[in-house]
Amino acid sequence: MGQLVVNGLALGSIYALVALGLLLIFNTVQIVNFAQGQLLMLGAFIGISCAVTHELPMAAAWAVTMAAMALVGVVFMVLVYFPLRGRPAFLVILTTIAMGIVLENLALIIWGPLPVSLPSPVSGPPLRFAGVVVSMHQLFIFATLAVILFLQFVFLTKTRFGILMQATAQDLHTARLVGIPVKRTIAVAFALGTMLSGIAGLLVAPIFLAEPTMGGSLGLKGFVVSVIGGFGNLPGAVIGGLFLGLIETFGARYISSNFRDAYAFIVMITVLIVWPRGLFGEKSSEKV
Amino acid sequence: MTSTFFKASIVGATAVCLSVASTHPSRADAASCPSPIPLGLTTALTGNVALLGTQARSGVEFAVDEINAAGGINGKKLALTTEDTGSSSTDALNAMNRILEGKPLVIFGSMISPHVFAQTEVVTKSETPFMVGATNAKMTSQGSKWMFRIHVHDGQLADLIPEYLVKTLGKTKPGIIAVADDYGLGASRGIQASLAKLDANPVSVTSYAPSDKDMSAQLLEIKDKGADSVILFGRPADVTLVVKQMNDLGIKLTMIGNSSLVAQTTLNNLTAAEADGAYVIGGMIPQTSTDPKILDWAKRVQDKYKVPPDNFTVSYYDTVYLLKSIIEKTGCDKAAIRDALAATKDWKGMLISYQANALGDLAHTLGVYRNKGKTPELIGPIKESGF
Numbered sequence: 221m222g223q224l225v226v227n228g229l230a231l232g233s234i235y236a237l238v239a240l241g242l243l244l245i246f247n248t249v250q251i252v253n254f255a256q257g258q259l260l261m262l263g264a265f266i267g268i269s270c271a272v273t274h275e276l277p278m279a280a281a282w283a284v285t286m287a288a289m290a291l292v293g294v295v296f297m298v299l300v301y302f303p304l305r306g307r308p309a310f311l312v313i314l315t316t317i318a319m320g321i322v323l324e325n326l327a328l329i330i331w332g333p334l335p336v337s338l339p340s341p342v343s344g345p346p347l348r349f350a351g352v353v354v355s356m357h358q359l360f361i362f363a364t365l366a367v368i369l370f371l372q373f374v375f376l377t378k379t380r381f382g383i384l385m386q387a388t389a390q391d392l393h394t395a396r397l398v399g400i401p402v403k404r405t406i407a408v409a410f411a412l413g414t415m416l417s418g419i420a421g422l423l424v425a426p427i428f429l430a431e432p433t434m435g436g437s438l439g440l441k442g443f444v445v446s447v448i449g450g451f452g453n454l455p456g457a458v459i460g461g462l463f464l465g466l467i468e469t470f471g472a473r474y475i476s477s478n479f480r481d482a483y484a485f486i487v488m489i490t491v492l493i494v495w496p497r498g499l500f501g502e503k504s505s506e507k508v
Numbered sequence: 509m510t511s512t513f514f515k516a517s518i519v520g521a522t523a524v525c526l527s528v529a530s531t532h533p534s535r536a537d538a539a540s541c542p543s544p545i546p547l548g549l550t551t552a553l554t555g556n557v558a559l560l561g562t563q564a565r566s567g568v569e570f571a572v573d574e575i576n577a578a579g580g581i582n583g584k585k586l587a588l589t590t591e592d593t594g595s596s597s598t599d600a601l602n603a604m605n606r607i608l609e610g611k612p613l614v615i616f617g618s619m620i621s622p623h624v625f626a627q628t629e630v631v632t633k634s635e636t637p638f639m640v641g642a643t644n645a646k647m648t649s650q651g652s653k654w655m656f657r658i659h660v661h662d663g664q665l666a667d668l669i670p671e672y673l674v675k676t677l678g679k680t681k682p683g684i685i686a687v688a689d690d691y692g693l694g695a696s697r698g699i700q701a702s703l704a705k706l707d708a709n710p711v712s713v714t715s716y717a718p719s720d721k722d723m724s725a726q727l728l729e730i731k732d733k734g735a736d737s738v739i740l741f742g743r744p745a746d747v748t749l750v751v752k753q754m755n756d757l758g759i760k761l762t763m764i765g766n767s768s769l770v771a772q773t774t775l776n777n778l779t780a781a782e783a784d785g786a787y788v789i790g791g792m793i794p795q796t797s798t799d800p801k802i803l804d805w806a807k808r809v810q811d812k813y814k815v816p817p818d819n820f821t822v823s824y825y826d827t828v829y830l831l832k833s834i835i836e837k838t839g840c841d842k843a844a845i846r847d848a849l850a851a852t853k854d855w856k857g858m859l860i861s862y863q864a865n866a867l868g869d870l871a872h873t874l875g876v877y878r879n880k881g882k883t884p885e886l887i888g889p890i891k892e893s894g895f
Contacts, residue, residue, distance in 0.1 A: 333559040428721040437719040472725035
C-alpha cells in the first residue's frame with residue numbers, strides 16, 4: 221500500500237509539472253497548448269544530447285536544456301500564437317496539436333526511434349522503510365515540484381513582471397493601453413511554460429526513457445489534471461496531478477490495469493459533472 | 509518403316525526439346541522477369557511502432573542493396589518501393605493500396621499484426637506473394653494461399669515459454685505481465701492456456717497500455733500474490749521499463765519473456781544487474797552468433813541504419829535471399845513463386861533453416877537465451893513440435 225502511494229505521487233508529480241507549464245501559458249494568453257507533451261519530449265532529448273552524447277556535466281546539461289527550451293518557447297509563440305491571434309479557439313487548438321505531430325516526427329528524424337535513458341542528476345541508494353522503497357530520483361522529483369510551485373507562486377504574485385503577466389491575462393487590450401509590454405510578457409510566458417516542460421522531460425527521461433512518442437500521453441494527462449484542479453489554478457493543478465497519479469496507480473492495482481488510461485478520463489468527467497469548474501476552479505475555467 | 513522412323517523422329521525431337529528446356533530453366537525464366545524487378549514493402553517507419561517497423565525496412569533494404577551491388581537476379585536489378593504504414597491499420601491499408609498500384613512481384617508486410625490483418629484481403633485479391641513477419645498466431649489461418657510468414661509466431665512462444673518455465677526452470681506459480689495490444693494480449697491468452705495444460709495456473713495476470721510508463725502497480729500485484737516467476741511479453745521500450753521498475757521495487761523473481769528482453773535497445777538502457785538472469789525464448793538474434801561473418805553483417809547493418817539488427821531484421825533479410833533463390837529457378841511468375849514458397853524445405857538462412865508448413869509458416873526454430881549481465885547467451889535452439 222505504502223509503495224503504491226509513493227509511486228502514485230511520483231507519477232502524479234510528473235503530471236503536475238506538465239500541467240504547470242500548460243497553465244503558465246494558458247493563464248497569460250488563454251491558449252491550451254496541446255503540444256506541451258511533445259515539448260517535454262524535446263526537453264528530454266536535448267538533455268540526452270547534452271549529457272549523454274556530448275558528455276556535459278549534468279548541471280550544465282540541465283542549464284543548456286532550459287535555455288534551449290526557453291528559446292523553443294519563443295519560437296513556438298512566433299510560429300503558432302502570433303499568426304492565430306484573435307482566430308477561433310479550435311483553430312489554435314488544432315495548430316498546437318499539429319505542432320505536436322511535427323515535433324514528434326522531427327525528433328524521430330533527429331534522434332531516431334530508439335528509447336534512450338538519461339542519467340539522474342542525483343544518485344545514491346534508495347531509502348527503505350517499512351518495506352517501502354523510495355528512490356533518490358523520486359525524492360528529487362518531489363523536491364523539484366515543490367520548488368517550482370513555490371517559485372512560480374512568488375514570481376506571479378511578488379514580482380513586477382509576474383504581476384504584469386497576470387494583468388495581461390486578465391485583459392490583453394487594456395494591458396496594452398496602459399503601457400504594459402504585452403509582446404514581451406507573452407514571450408516570457410511561452411519561454412517559462414516551455415522551460416517547465418523541459419524540466420519535466422529531464423525528470424521523466426531517467427525513469428521512463430525518452431522516445432519520440434513519449435509526449436502524447438503525458439501531455440494529455442497534463443491537460444486532464446489541469447481540468448481536474450480547475451483550469452488556471454496552479455495549486456489545483458498540483459493537487460489534481462497527485463490525485464490522478466494515485467487514482468491510476470491504485471486503480472491499476474486493485475481494479476484492473478487494462479483501464480489505466482481510462483481512469484484519468486473517468487475522473488475528469490466525474491469532476492466536471494460534480495464541479496464544472498474543477499476542484500479549485502476559477503472563472504477562467506469557463507474558457508476551456 | 510518410313511512411318512515408324514518418322515514417328516520415332518518426332519518423339520525423339522520432342523524429348524530433346526523438352527530436355528533442353530528443362531536443363532536451362534533460368535535462361536528462359538530470366539527473360540520473363542521485368543527489369544527492374546519490382547518489390548513492395550509496407551512497414552511502420554513513423555509512429556509508436558516505428559522502432560519495430562524499421563527493422564523490416566533494414567532487413568529487406570540491406571539485402572536488396574547487396575543483391576543489386578552483386579549484379580541483381582539473373583542480371584536484373586531489384587527495385588524496392590517502401591510505404592510507411594504509420595501506427596494505424598487504416599494507414600497500413602492505404603499504404604498497401606499505393607504499393608499495389610506499382611504492381612510489385614512480391615510484397616513484404618510488416619510484423620505489426622493488426623496492420624497485416626487489414627492488408628491481407630487486398631493483397632490476396634491481387635494474387636501477389638505476401639511475405640510477413642506478423643506474429644499473431646492466427647495470421648496464417650486466414651485462408652490466403654498468397655501469405656507466407658517468415659518469423660516465429662506467438663502461438664509457438666505461448667507453447668514453448670510455459671513449457672520451459674515449468675519443466676526446465678521448475679517454476680509453477682508465474683505472474684504474467686504483457687503489453688495490452690494485439691501482440692501482448694494474444695500471447696498472454698495463449699500462455700495462460702498452455703500453463704493450464706501444465707497444471708501451473710498463473711497467480712496473477714496483468715497488462716499495461718503501450719503508452720504506459722509506470723508498471724509498478726502491476727508488478728506489486730504479482731509480488732503480493734506470491735508469484736515465483738514473471739512471464740513478460742512486450743516491446744523493447746516497455747520491457748525495459750518493466751525490468752527497471754522491478755529492480756527499483758526490489759522484486760527478485762525468475763523472469764522469462766519474448767525476444768524484447770535481449771533486444772539491443774533494451775540492453776542499452778539497462779544496467780548489468782537489471783538485465784542479468786532474464787530468460788528469453790524467441791526468434792534467433794545475430795548478436796550471440798560466433799560466426800564472424802554474421803557479426804560483421806550485424807555491424808554493417810548497425811553502421812548503416814544506426815539501429816542494431818534484431819531477430820526481425822534477420823528474418824526479412826533472409827526472405828529476400830530466399831526469394832532470389834526462387835526467382836532464379838522459377839522466373840517471375842507470381843503463381844510459380846507462391847508454389848515454390850509453399851514447397852520451401854530446409855532452405856538455410858543466416859541463423860535458421862526455413863520450411864513451409866500447410867499454413868505458410870516458414871520459421872519453426874527459436875532460440876533460448878539467458879542474459880549474463882547485459883550480454884545474451886544462447887542456451888540453445890529449440891524447435892516447434894513436429895519440426
